[in-house]
Amino acid sequence: MDLKKIINPWSGMQGFNxxxxxxxxxxxxxxxxxxxxxxxxxxxxxxxxxQGWVDTLHGGIQAVLLDEICGWVVTRKLQTAGVTSxxxxxxxxxxxxxxxxxxxxxxxRDQKRNIVVIDAVLQGSDGVVCTxxxxxxxxxxxxxxxxxxxFRPCKVEGE
Numbered sequence: 700m701d702l703k704k705i706i707n708p709w710s711g712m713q714g715f716n717x718x719x720x721x722x723x724x725x726x727x728x729x730x731x732x733x734x735x736x737x738x739x740x741x742x743x744x745x746x747x748x749x750q751g752w753v754d755t756l757h758g759g760i761q762a763v764l765l766d767e768i769c770g771w772v773v774t775r776k777l778q779t780a781g782v783t784s785x786x787x788x789x790x791x792x793x794x795x796x797x798x799x800x801x802x803x804x805x806x807x808r809d810q811k812r813n814i815v816v817i818d819a820v821l822q823g824s825d826g827v828v829c830t831x832x833x834x835x836x837x838x839x840x841x842x843x844x845x846x847x848x849x850f851r852p853c854k855v856e857g858e
Contacts, residue, residue, distance in 0.1 A: 755793050801821055805819035
């Protein structure tokens with residue numbers, strides 16, 4: 700793996716409070732992302748605050764993790780903004796809130812004009828895939844993304 704840390708282009712921007720990736724949201728997940736070839740990757744360690752059932756990560760939080768990384772695929776790989784238009788999630792096995800760091804990984808499966816299909820997986824600390832998702836994103840022309848959606852170019856460290 701040749702991980703390159705992605706610089707969050709909105710970090711420090713007034714009003715930026717994303718639940719998934721803002722470092723300043725006191726209730727957020729504080730996700731950071733890395734580029735690994737065609738993939739975008741993140742790690743996150745759950746706590747009991749994110750339980751559904753006892754010691755089990757809430758399915759909605761799993762969906763947030765998968766949707767968030769898919770959004771970062773659009774941001775980094777396509778250098779524009781997009782919105783989720785459809786998300787199909789498959790929960791394959793429970794995830795413990797006491798099991799250590801999870802790995803989230805996603806990449807583009809297909810793109811037709813402004814519709815992008817992204818595959819994502821959520822792996823337990825043992826590397827086994829616990830949850831899979833396929834997200835369909837509607838992407839915006841870069842000019843519209845910059846003018847109306849606060850898009851900023853997304854770079855990796857050293858770029």
